[in-house]
Amino acid sequence: MTSNERIQLVTRLIPAGCVASYGQIADLAGLPNAARQVSKALKADKDPETLPWHRVINAQGRISFPKDSAPYRLQMERLRVEGVIINNGKVDLRQFRWQPDMATLTLSIPF
DNA sequence: ATTGTGACTGGTT
DNA sequence: TAACCAGCCACAA
Numbered sequence: 001m002t003s004n005e006r007i008q009l010v011t012r013l014i015p016a017g018c019v020a021s022y023g024q025i026a027d028l029a030g031l032p033n034a035a036r037q038v039s040k041a042l043k044a045d046k047d048p049e050t051l052p053w054h055r056v057i058n059a060q061g062r063i064s065f066p067k068d069s070a071p072y073r074l075q076m077e078r079l080r081v082e083g084v085i086i087n088n089g090k091v092d093l094r095q096f097r098w099q100p101d102m103a104t105l106t107l108s109i110p111f
Numbered sequence: 112a113t114t115g116t117g118a119c120t121g122g123t124t
Numbered sequence: 125t126a127a128c129c130a131g132c133c134a135c136a137a
Binding site for chain 1: 132135
């Protein structure tokens with residue numbers, strides 16, 4: 001299983017209504033300091049339809065696409081639909097950050 | 112084997 | 125706040 005596949009797998013575990021930072025996903029995937037690689041792995045996913053890429057934002061709680069781009073608006077809309085509140089273009093991580101429990105991880109991650 | 116790249120991050124100005 | 129910037133790293137070419 002490649003690093004990208006691990007990143008994609010972990011991303012699919014993020015529940016609706018929650019968000020995770022690129023760095024957080026990298027850590028959970030066993031790839032510390034590989035936050036930048038996360039963005040690439042998401043973009044490279046073979047089955048985008050089942051990938052909740054919109055639940056991944058940066059460590060500042062902001063969407064990492066240019067603020068006037070189509071992807072930015074799509075991500076914002078999807079999060080809004082899931083109940084994630086965005087104030088001044090920023091998500092309150094203390095409130096919406098995904099906090100996976102040991103069970104979820106050990107049962108779902110094959111590594 | 113080497114190099115360029117980016118939907119990052121955290122510290123410093 | 126906001127801009128800069130060096131550090132980081134798997135992947136593709």
